[in-house]
Amino acid sequence: MSRQRLELLLALTLTLAGCATLQAPKPWEKDRLARPEMQFDADPLDAKLTQHIYDSKEAATGGNGVGGGGCGCN
């Protein structure tokens, strides 16, 4: 591997590692994350229906937003 490539690899690795030291936001700091424009799904109704399928068919719940701020109480 050329020296240049090694340097690039090193730089990328260090950049990735940098993310690991970021602290997750505390429950009371999720205001910006809770905004509608921060959701993965553009359509709330569509997202709700999809989530219902996960809930009912796969017994999977939560992790789909910060509506309740992560209290797990839906």
Added chain:
Amino acid sequence: MMALSFVAGAGSAEVGEPAPPFSLTTADGKTMALADLRGRVVYVDFWASWCAPCRRSFPWMNEMQQRYGDRGFTVIAVNVDRRRADAEQFLQSNSARFAVVYDDRGATPQAYSVKGMPSSYLIDARGTVVDVELGFRDDRKGAIEDQIRSLLSNR
């Protein structure tokens, strides 16, 4: 790094422990300190404008304050919004007939190590945490009210 950050975040409000003290201001600039409410049963609620279950908790907290306020019960709702305007907008559509104080720096929820929004702490007349509620659930209303009643009668 991880271990250090945990130590830095130490401090919490567990059942049976003294409630972490705080002194915060209301919308009209009055200071409200937990220590001043010694002798009263206090329900400290952490809320934010962006928190959906918080909206449902307001009518219930109004009801509790109205029903037990005369008998020595106080609701303090600590707002943790970073923008005061967000909180004010929320309060316009969700009237609060109890004390609302503001902590936009998050020092108080840090001291109580709030694990989710909303979180509430029932504190007895001696300043001890009696109950910690994570989230606002309709099926807990009765149990909390029972506790308020028994704390008031044993004050």
